[in-house]
Amino acid sequence: MKIKQEYRLGIGISAMLLIFVIISIVTLGVLSFLSAKADKALTDKSIDMVCGYYEASAAAQRRLMEMDNDFASVMSTQEMDAYAEEEGMVYEDGALYFSVDAGSGRMLNVTVGINEQFQIREITQYTIENSEEWSPEFSDFSIF
């Protein structure tokens, strides 16, 4: 003779199941949101860095034009030294060096070669360099 077994849900089982499901989905949702937020922050940072470079580059190109205009009145090395000092540049061995702030602790360093007639001959350096000491955001966090 077969014994008929009845399976019934006890009170509280469905509530426990629901709590488990909700906690799982909330965890997934929060992780997904945090990941998307971090991605957006990284994208914004990237946009800032690129815009900073192009702004610095445009400023440097404008400065080159102004320099080239000003060189029309420069006739000697002494005048060139005085011009460089006045404009906050460095003139050394026939090359003029200046830098433009590119944001985020970076500088665009430009060096131009000047010929004997005090005209711009060529651009010998056009590089972005860090101007600030790098420090980790979480200095207390030890990786090793």
Add this chain to the structure above:
Amino acid sequence: MKSLRKGHAIIIELIIIILFFSLSSVVIVRLFAAAHQLSTQSTASTQLLLTAQSWADQLLSEDDFSIFLSENGWSDEENGLSLAVDGGTLKVTGLREEEGLNGKLTSCEISACLDEQEIFTLPVARYRPEEKR
């Protein structure tokens, strides 16, 4: 009688659970939607940034910005030129040439728009000393 009460309790519990689940679902679906929107925005922004950078670098190697842009599919608009790209629209405004004593400065601004909202602007400028040098 006891079994009937137990049945009632289970039904009430189920109703409460379904209500709670519905409310939680609304919140969770909104959370997922926000995450999806943020993710879509950052993907589009990155795509636009790369495309704008590419155009800016191409412009820097050209003598005449407006001719180059017109020849490469940019269409005329009120304030400049525009191009529909993946993720949004690029606009070039402020195209100008400034004559110096010994050369020419060509400049413009490339703006990226996502859903008619401007995200960033890249200034592009190139100074060319005269050929006689």
